[in-house]
Amino acid sequence: MTSTVDTQAEAARPARSGLVTVARAPGWVRYALLALGLVVALWLPNGLYPAVAVDILCWALFAVAVDLLLGFTGLMSFGHAAFWGASAYVTGLVAIHVGLPFPLAVLAGALAAAVLAVPIGYLAVKRTGIYFAMVTLAFAQMVYYIANEWRSVTQGENGLQGVPRSFFGMDLTDDYYFYYAILPIVLLGLAGAWRVVHSPFGRVLVGIRDNPARARALGYPVHRYKLTVFVLSGFIAGLGGGLFAVGHRFVSLEVLHWTTSGKAVIVVVLGGIGTLWGGVLGAGIVVRLEDWLSFSGFETIGLVTGSIFVLVVLLFRRGIWGTASALALRWWTSRRR
Numbered sequence: 001m002t003s004t005v006d007t008q009a010e011a012a013r014p015a016r017s018g019l020v021t022v023a024r025a026p027g028w029v030r031y032a033l034l035a036l037g038l039v040v041a042l043w044l045p046n047g048l049y050p051a052v053a054v055d056i057l058c059w060a061l062f063a064v065a066v067d068l069l070l071g072f073t074g075l076m077s078f079g080h081a082a083f084w085g086a087s088a089y090v091t092g093l094v095a096i097h098v099g100l101p102f103p104l105a106v107l108a109g110a111l112a113a114a115v116l117a118v119p120i121g122y123l124a125v126k127r128t129g130i131y132f133a134m135v136t137l138a139f140a141q142m143v144y145y146i147a148n149e150w151r152s153v154t155q156g157e158n159g160l161q162g163v164p165r166s167f168f169g170m171d172l173t174d175d176y177y178f179y180y181a182i183l184p185i186v187l188l189g190l191a192g193a194w195r196v197v198h199s200p201f202g203r204v205l206v207g208i209r210d211n212p213a214r215a216r217a218l219g220y221p222v223h224r225y226k227l228t229v230f231v232l233s234g235f236i237a238g239l240g241g242g243l244f245a246v247g248h249r250f251v252s253l254e255v256l257h258w259t260t261s262g263k264a265v266i267v268v269v270l271g272g273i274g275t276l277w278g279g280v281l282g283a284g285i286v287v288r289l290e291d292w293l294s295f296s297g298f299e300t301i302g303l304v305t306g307s308i309f310v311l312v313v314l315l316f317r318r319g320i321w322g323t324a325s326a327l328a329l330r331w332w333t334s335r336r337r
Helices: 004-024 027-047 050-070 081-098 102-124 129-149 175-197 200-210 212-217 222-248 258-271 277-295 301-315 319-336
Strands: none
Touching: 027 050, 027 175, 050 175, 050 222, 050 258, 050 277, 081 102, 081 129, 081 222, 081 258, 102 129, 102 175, 102 222, 129 258, 175 200, 175 222, 200 212, 200 222, 212 222, 258 277, 258 301, 258 319, 277 301, 277 319
């Protein structure tokens, strides 16, 4: 008889294909992919509207943060908007009232998100499956309610307006130059997520995802590992939220809404769960598609993105990056025979 643990482990196994494929690829392939990614990142504001390119970077961080939980720990969070939005508000308040350079304001927001993730994660990681998802969603809605009611600080439905982009006297009002100013921060965030996944800590997380009972029997404090990665995920999501606030120079209640968490999950599933870089690809596709549809005058954008999401889930269970990685691995294996 198949246990619940075995069923969860079996469901999570396909998600590893993208990471496994890249790990098995020759060194020159990995370096070539890294170089290609850097070239695309440097070219992006020249090929797209710079404001859209900035949004892609922010959502890429958010998606990677969600994937750390969903893809590598097996925890589905529907409340990560709490950390994305809390960081956005803290970043905006620090930038407006303290006047710090925007990297320090974003760092303050990310740290605030990590601090918020401690009590939420402490209570949430004691649950699994749908119960974990519902607990995170409930806490996120509480944060949304507090932000809506604390009008003296958050300005309620009016939001924080005029968030500055101060950076030691440099003029970053142009989105084109702002993109290149935040690119190093985003790359550091992505590199940090990559390091977490490829460390012994990350291997333990995968073991917990596949079989938490076995990991516990081996002596690993499962709840402590889950809480740690939950806080790390909140910090990375906070980096994206803070950059999003400075990029738009405005913070609204939408950054805390549950639909924001849902969009992040869609981005991860579209790109490929457990592939890490699939979240980056998914962010680029979703943000670019939404921008193109909005400028085309299409009003029901959610209908199109939802339909694409359903098609990907039905036809490409591993997501775009995961499916492409699996096909590349199959081709490379057959070529070497």
